[in-house]
Amino acid sequence: METRTAVTALSALAQDSRLDVYRLLVAAGPDGLAAGEIAAQLELPAPTLSFHLAQLRNADLVTVRRDGRSLIYAAAFEAMNGLLGFLTETCCGGNPAACNLPPPRAAARKARRAP
Numbered sequence: 001m002e003t004r005t006a007v008t009a010l011s012a013l014a015q016d017s018r019l020d021v022y023r024l025l026v027a028a029g030p031d032g033l034a035a036g037e038i039a040a041q042l043e044l045p046a047p048t049l050s051f052h053l054a055q056l057r058n059a060d061l062v063t064v065r066r067d068g069r070s071l072i073y074a075a076a077f078e079a080m081n082g083l084l085g086f087l088t089e090t091c092c093g094g095n096p097a098a099c100n101l102p103p104p105r106a107a108a109r110k111a112r113r114a115p
Contacts, residue, residue: 012059032074
């Protein structure tokens with residue numbers, strides 16, 4: 001991944017509602033969710049959600065497909081993995097095992113508990 005692509009993706013995620021949308025789509029898996037379902041779960045007005053989804057699409061972090069009258073959005077897992085790889089590729093001089101980091105799930109729980 002190029003630096004410019006990573007900056008675009010990180011910029012798209014650097015907003016509360018967009019990050020909530022993205023995390024919801026990651027949790028939904030490859031099947032994704034209909035826009036109306038996203039709006040309902042996150043209590044976002046449709047125009048606001050459309051704006052945030054457009055930002056995530058422009059950053060290539062989500063995909064969209066039509067299913068009848070619904071637009072189904074899904075996380076672009078390849079892009080997500082590319083971004084994670086970009087962020088960690090030089091960890092500990094290219095030897096991530098030397099960083100002695102906790103497993104991702106434990107780190108996420110710890111971060112949520114922090115004040």
